[in-house]
Structure formats: C-alpha cells, structure tokens
Amino acid sequence: MRVALITAGSRGDVAPFTGLGHGLVREGHDVTLVTHETFAGLAREAGLRFHGLPVDPQAELRTERGRQLLASRSGPGKLARMLAMARRLVGAMAPGMLDAARAADVLLLSGSVAPLGRAIADGLGIASRGVYLQPLAPTAAFPPPVIGIRSYGRAGNRLAARVVDSALHLTFAEAARHMRSALGGTRSRRRERRNWPVHHGFSPLVVPRPADWRPGLTIGGYWWPYVSPAAALSDEVHAFLDAGPAPVFVGLGSPTVPDPERMSDLLVRALRAAGLRGVIQSGWSGLGADGDDMLTIGEAPHSLLFPRMAAVVHHAGAGTTAAALRAGVPAVPVPVWFDGAFWSSRLTALGVSPGAVPLRTLTTPDALAAALTAAVRDPSYRRQATAVAERLRREDGVAPVRAALDALDRG
Secondary structure (H helix, E strand, O other): OEEEEEOOOOHHHOHHHHHHHHHHHHOOOEEEEEEEHHHHHHHHHOOOEEEEEOOOHHHHHOOHHHHHHHHOOOHHHHHHHHHHHHHHHHHHHHHHHHHHHHOOOEEEEOOOOHHHHHHHHHHHOOEEEEEEOOOOOOOOOOOOHHHOOOOOOHHHHHHHHHHHHHHHHHHHHHHHHHHHHHHOOOOOHHHHHHHOOEEEOOOOOOOOOOOOOOOOEEEOOOOOOOOOOOOOOOHHHHHHHHOOOOOEEEEOOOOOOOOHHHHHHHHHHHHHHOOOOEEEEOOOOOOOOOOOOEEEEOOOOHHHHHHHOOEEEEOOOHHHHHHHHHHOOOEEEOOOOOOHHHHHHHHHHHOOOOOOOOHHHOOOOHHHHHHHHHHHHOHHHHHHHHHHHHHHOOOOOHHHHHHHHHHHHHO
C-alpha cells in the first residue's frame, strides 16, 4: 500500500516514525514520511520517501512566542501557548499534507496532526489511522500527559482529557472545516472520535492499556528510530569513553532554556558534585561544558551511546525516555514541559529512576547531584533497568500497524 505517515513537531515527534516507516517498507509497503523539511535526512536514511512541510520548529521555539512558551509556569499554560502557536501555523502545513495524501492509499497520523489529517482522509475517501506517541484518550487512570499534571482524580482525569481533546480540535477547526468544504467531506466529528483506530508507539510494560479505554485503541510496543547499520560513534566520543569510567549523558533535547550558559554550569556542577564524568548534548538550547571530565557533543544515535552510560539525564520526552529504557541504564529525568512529568512518573514507577528533578526547580546543583548519586551508586536501579530492557527487546511495535495495513489491503 502507499502509506503517508504524517507528523509535526520536534525531532522527538519525528524520529520514532522513521523506525515504524522502515519496518513497513520491509514488508512491502511504499511509505512517505510527511513532516518538516528540516527532517528530510532522517526519512531518506531510513529508506523512506519524503514530502516536506513548511515551518521550522526549532526556529519557532527561538522566537519571542517560543520563549514565552518555555517561561509559562504551568502545564496547562504551556499547552495553551503551544496550541495557539499551532493554530497560527497549521494553515501553512495544510496544502502540503493534502498533496501528500492525494498520492496515498492510507494516512497514518500522529497526534500532532490528527484532526486535520482526518478531515483530509474523509474528503479524499481514503482510510486513516492514528499513530500516537502519547496516550491521549480519556481514562480515569491518568490525566492527558501533555498537561504535565500527575492526577486530578478518576473523574477529573477523564474530564481533563476531554477538555484537551476539544482544545486540540478547536486548534485545527478552521483548517479542517475549509478542507472538508473544499473536498466535500461529510463525516461527523463525533463519529470519527468514537470509532477511529489509534495505535500507540510505546510498550504496555511502561504504560499498561487502561481498562476503561474504548475499543480500537492499541498499545503494541515502541517504534525505535531507524539507525543505519553503518552508523558509529565518533572517534572523539570513543576516546572519551575509553579514557575513564562510564560517564553520564545529559541532554534536554528540543526544549530551549532562556540561559544556556547558566544551565550548563548547573549541570556540570551537579555531575562533579556526584563525582561523575559527563557527556553533554548541546541540543536546541546549545548546552556545553569544558574540562577533561566533560565532553560536549551534537547529534549522536542514542541506541549506540546510551548503553555506554552510567546513567542518562534527560528531559523525559517520549523518545528519549524510550531510548534510555531500551539501553538498560538508570535515568534521572529533568522534565521541562508537556509529557515530561508523565514519563518521569513512569520511570520512577518502573524502578529505573530515583525520581525527577523538574527543570523549574533546578536552581542549585544539589538535588540533581543527589539523584545522580543514587542512580549510579545504588545497584537496584541498574538491575531493574536491565530487566526492563530485556523485556522491551521481545516486543515488536511495528507488528500491530503492519497487521492493520494488511487487513486494509485485503479488504
């Protein structure tokens, strides 16, 4: 089948779909990754066709609006600002999404584009399915991860999810309405939400399927980002790793911090207070460190780097959380926004982390140093991380999506 796999957002919102797409290509499907132009290289390396969309997410986060997003103190506040930003940008992406969909038999839609993608699929009369990296459907078990709240209670959790769902649809409402009008789509939004199938790209070991989820929502395992068999760590990284005990990886991924120099200093001081060497990934914030016990790097395959670490300090995005679990190393999450608090809580519940150190509280190195000391010196975290990684290796997250496409193809 001709599959258009459509997503938008940061690298963490794109990279897992290179693994999903590559797995579908190996089964004979013709897959096009549809996302921001800046990620074209990821698609082509994975053997996928590519259809570019406008908007540079990194550039957007560096604007005044992006800085205000990070400065917001509450999870719901951050979400409101992000949806306002998306509302301004969605019109620019709609034509490219439509062009890609015209050449497809089925659309696989991430949570960040699903409302508009469904309108396009409806108008063109083609099938669509969700491929989500976060559990967004209403449940009493937890609130929607994107608001960064631990729990509102059972009734409150379900209500919060419905509010977020409505807010997301309102963000795309105008663009979706124009698309349906232009293409002649008529399916009701209520029916779409009730029956639409969604696959989730994370492990049921990490997030068990809620008992109160509706039918059609599946959790089948992680979609690991594609890494070429020829990929390797740089000579500089190898030399640093060989020069001493296993270091700690520190990276904040796509979130940008207002004062990278100050944040870099805090991170390095925490590592040194814990007596640990560090590999600092610059990320979109431009973090860095000097000294023989620290190495600053750019992009590097997490699947190759993380297994060599004593622990991983990260922003608890879905993708980096998964990579650390796959590597079997302890984690110290430093949640920054959206789903970071949710994935942090899962790491703690799994026993692979002593607990989170939220970025907003990171004003001195003390708490992070204490968490690092526990993560590295207490062998229970390493043992549990190893056990979790062994179980994750037995899962095949691509299989449920492949089976669904095969069923559509036969039907």
